[in-house]
Amino acid sequence: MSDSTLSQSDSSEETVASTGGVGAMGSGTEGSGTEGNGTEGGGPKGNESDDGAVDAGGASGMTTLPGSTLSESATPDPTTPNPTAPDVANQRRSGDPSASATSFLSARNLRPRMIRWRRQLARVNAFEPILKSEDDATIRKRSLALRYRAMAGEKLSTLLPEGYALCREAGRRALSMRHYDVQIVGGISLFEGHVAEMQTGEGKTLTATLPLYLHSLVGKGAHLATVNDYLARRDAEWMTPLFDMLGVSVGIIQTEDDQGARRKSYSCAITYGTAKEFGFDFLRDRLLLRAQNRMQTEMLGGGDGGFSDSGDQVVMRGMHFCLVDEADSILIDEARTPLIIGSLEDTVRDQIVESYRWASEHAPSFEIDEHFEIDNETKKIELTARGRGRVRALPKSDLVRTMGLVDLYEYIERAVKVHREFLLNRQYVIRPSEKDPNVDEIVIVDEFTGRLAEGRKWRDGIHQAIESKEGIEISVPTGQAARITVQDLFLRYPHLAGMTGTAATSASEMRRIYRTPVVRVPTNRPPQRKQLPPKVFGTLESKFQAIAEEVRDVHATGRPVLIGTRSIDKSVLLSNLLKEMGIEHEVLNANNVEREAEIVAAAGGLGRVTVATNMAGRGTDIKLADEVESLGGMHVICTELHDAARIDRQLIGRCGRQGDRGSYRQYLSLDDDILKGGLGVPKSEKMKARGAANTGSADRLANMFTRAQRKVERKHFRDRMVLMHHEKERKKMQREIGQDPYLDTPD
Numbered sequence: 225m226s227d228s229t230l231s232q233s234d235s236s237e238e239t240v241a242s243t244g245g246v247g248a249m250g251s252g253t254e255g256s257g258t259e260g261n262g263t264e265g266g267g268p269k270g271n272e273s274d275d276g277a278v279d280a281g282g283a284s285g286m287t288t289l290p291g292s293t294l295s296e297s298a299t300p301d302p303t304t305p306n307p308t309a310p311d312v313a314n315q316r317r318s319g320d321p322s323a324s325a326t327s328f329l330s331a332r333n334l335r336p337r338m339i340r341w342r343r344q345l346a347r348v349n350a351f352e353p354i355l356k357s358e359d360d361a362t363i364r365k366r367s368l369a370l371r372y373r374a375m376a377g378e379k380l381s382t383l384l385p386e387g388y389a390l391c392r393e394a395g396r397r398a399l400s401m402r403h404y405d406v407q408i409v410g411g412i413s414l415f416e417g418h419v420a421e422m423q424t425g426e427g428k429t430l431t432a433t434l435p436l437y438l439h440s441l442v443g444k445g446a447h448l449a450t451v452n453d454y455l456a457r458r459d460a461e462w463m464t465p466l467f468d469m470l471g472v473s474v475g476i477i478q479t480e481d482d483q484g485a486r487r488k489s490y491s492c493a494i495t496y497g498t499a500k501e502f503g504f505d506f507l508r509d510r511l512l513l514r515a516q517n518r519m520q521t522e523m524l525g526g527g528d529g530g531f532s533d534s535g536d537q538v539v540m541r542g543m544h545f546c547l548v549d550e551a552d553s554i555l556i557d558e559a560r561t562p563l564i565i566g567s568l569e570d571t572v573r574d575q576i577v578e579s580y581r582w583a584s585e586h587a588p589s590f591e592i593d594e595h596f597e598i599d600n601e602t603k604k605i606e607l608t609a610r611g612r613g614r615v616r617a618l619p620k621s622d623l624v625r626t627m628g629l630v631d632l633y634e635y636i637e638r639a640v641k642v643h644r645e646f647l648l649n650r651q652y653v654i655r656p657s658e659k660d661p662n663v664d665e666i667v668i669v670d671e672f673t674g675r676l677a678e679g680r681k682w683r684d685g686i687h688q689a690i691e692s693k694e695g696i697e698i699s700v701p702t703g704q705a706a707r708i709t710v711q712d713l714f715l716r717y718p719h720l721a722g723m724t725g726t727a728a729t730s731a732s733e734m735r736r737i738y739r740t741p742v743v744r745v746p747t748n749r750p751p752q753r754k755q756l757p758p759k760v761f762g763t764l765e766s767k768f769q770a771i772a773e774e775v776r777d778v779h780a781t782g783r784p785v786l787i788g789t790r791s792i793d794k795s796v797l798l799s800n801l802l803k804e805m806g807i808e809h810e811v812l813n814a815n816n817v818e819r820e821a822e823i824v825a826a827a828g829g830l831g832r833v834t835v836a837t838n839m840a841g842r843g844t845d846i847k848l849a850d851e852v853e854s855l856g857g858m859h860v861i862c863t864e865l866h867d868a869a870r871i872d873r874q875l876i877g878r879c880g881r882q883g884d885r886g887s888y889r890q891y892l893s894l895d896d897d898i899l900k901g902g903l904g905v906p907k908s909e910k911m912k913a914r915g916a917a918n919t920g921s922a923d924r925l926a927n928m929f930t931r932a933q934r935k936v937e938r939k940h941f942r943d944r945m946v947l948m949h950h951e952k953e954r955k956k957m958q959r960e961i962g963q964d965p966y967l968d969t970p971d
């Protein structure tokens with residue numbers, strides 16, 4: 225490898241250095257029994273760079289797990305270097321995502337959490353022979369027993385070894401996939417609230433089953449958030465046989481689902497969906513609770529247990545644990561994206577108002593003991609079987625009829641309570657509203673002082689039930705547009721973890737914002753991806769000409785070639801050059817996404833050439849044709865640096881999957897956009913002029929591009945931090961004046 229080796233290197237060099245400070249990550253709870261990031265005590269702060277900004281460019285603060293030395297044995301020795309691994313140090317320096325921890329992870333680096341994880345792994349492995357000898361029914365029984373223990377309050381970390389071993393056994397039986405040791409360790413890190421960086425093709429889907437299963441045991445739901453409906457469905461359906469074997473239900477949220485379907489999916493032990501849908505459901509639920517004036521008492525999904533098919537019950541049961549797939553794109557790139565929904569629909573509002581009226585009208589006919597009972601302690605009114613029968617038999621308007629029965633029982637119970645216990649001129653008075661004297665309103669009488677408690681309202685729909693009893697206007701809020709950012713949404717989960725192929729460059733940001741330290745999970749098989757020295761040209765034209773020539777040369781050997789471009793224009797430009805050379809190829813860009821899966825699936829075939837713009841992070845595996853492996857695997861050409869090194873790494877990760885052979889090369893030119901962002905316009909113009917005049921090699925300038933990329937990354941990071949600060953201040957202010965920051969949106 226030449227000295228001028230280009231890379232996302234500078235940052236990676238820091239990775240190595242600061243990974244020596246692996247322990248920096250471990251300042252959270254290191255003792256055993258750590259459960260999720262909720263108890264992590266929060267990660268330490270990101271590294272401050274000279275200019276005071278957090279180092280976004282470097283992977284500082286990354287923890288790297290013991291490498292492929294995590295052999296499939298009960299007591300792996302992470303210190304053994306892997307003799308078959310290629311030049312790992314060079315790869316690491318070069319920012320190759322596959323760089324495994326093997327060579328630099330000495331015993332000295334082994335931090336307590338790693339030692340703990342290895343111990344946990346040994347415990348998981350110890351269960352294996354026992355479980356293997358048991359039949360399916362016994363495996364299921366064990367799983368049920370675990371659930372009882374979890375529900376009874378036993379710590380999940382104690383249950384982890386058996387839980388993960390059960391999951392692994394179920395995977396082996398139901399899917400013919402046995403979780404590798406590295407996947408088990410990755411799963412442990414996820415359970416403890418980390419973002420696990422796993423290379424593409426290393427099996428994130430299977431790894432996810434581990435923390436999802438374990439967290440689901442407590443019965444509060446475990447969510448997997450991914451980027452689109454297709455992946456949510458695909459992954460859920462793929463993993464369902466495994467969960468079935470363990471007696472765990474799986475729900476899938478799809479955009480077109482109605483409220484009833486959503487509620488059912490959320491009531492499952494594990495729910496797969498997109499971040500967007502989770503956000504919208506959160507907002508819709510919140511609007512509904514506010515309309516029913518139940519917000520303060522019922523924290524979202526605190527749940528009153530009732531399920532119905534009407535829109536009058538929240539759909540989520542709570543936000544307990546969420547595993548975010550493609551964490552870098554969801555938690556970082558999409559972090560500031562606001563999810564906005566309109567107001568509560570008029571029909572839902574009318575339905576609520578009408579139900580209050582209906583309940584108030586019929587409540588007096590319900591008799592104590594016969595139709596309802598009063599709990600002495602809680603003073604709660606509960607319908608008897610006869611009472612419920614009566615509710616079913618009562619006449620109802622169309623609007624009321626569409627309300628679920630469970631909801632109607634609740635409306636009646638509330639109305640009965642109000643008729644019995646809330647008396648006019650004792651607990652409340654009626655007087656003309658200050659805002660509009662033509663409208664009457666209920667004002668609470670403070671039971672201690674006897675004074676009017678201006679502006680206060682009873683909760684849980686009591687206030688509305690009284691309004692309805694007195695025949696005055698029912699104050700169901702009209703509902704306003706509601707809004708939440710992706711970041712706020714995920715910060716609401718007490719237990720959060722993530723998986724990604726490329727988190728290294730966002731490590732400090734992840735930790736700082738979400739308190740989810742990033743850990744790099746080594747590949748199961750030693751990586752064999754080779755980085756070829758980068759090439760730098762004066763102009764785009766000369767660069768593309770050279771790229772086309774390289775494609776021709778590699779193509780002649782029969783190896784498949786994948787070329788990533790930054791824009792549709794450039795993909796077309798390259799496509800034309802290839803056409804001129806008579807090289808058959810496919811172009812994958814926004815103009816033909818419908819064929820994406822097909823094109824990507826075929827991209828690993830003998831002699832295939834594929835030109836692609838920013839490929840979606842994942843979706844379809846590029847499987848190499850058998851004969852390709854012996855020829856040297858796939859060759860990837862990166863035609864330009866992206867603003868975020870992560871995107872480059874995503875492309876690079878397309879070759880050399882799961883220990884396959886492969887190679888990649890970075891092409892650069894002095895008129896690349898990254899220089900404008902990183903060096904500023906005047907300097908980049910100078911470089912451009914220099915490039916136009918110079919026809920020789922400029923390979924020695926490769927590092928300048930990497931530095932420019934890091935500058936751009938830092939700038940984006942700083943912008944995100946400033947925005948986050950403003951948002952935080954806004955929310956704080958809104959709370960102080962009694963507003964709901966999600967519902968009372970300023971825009």
Ligand SMILES: Nc1ncnc2c1ncn2[C@@H]1O[C@H](COP(=O)(O)OP(=O)(O)OP(=O)(O)O)[C@@H](O)[C@H]1O
Nearest residue numbers: 401402403404423424425426427428429430842843
């Ligand atoms: N433990 C295992 N045993 C056998 N096959 C496995 C195992 N883990 C993963 N695989 C296989 O590896 C392939 C990649 O898995 P998966 O799609 O989950 O990877 P990924 O990490 O999500 O990659 P990408 O980011 O590209 O989607 C799948 O074909 C899967 O069958």
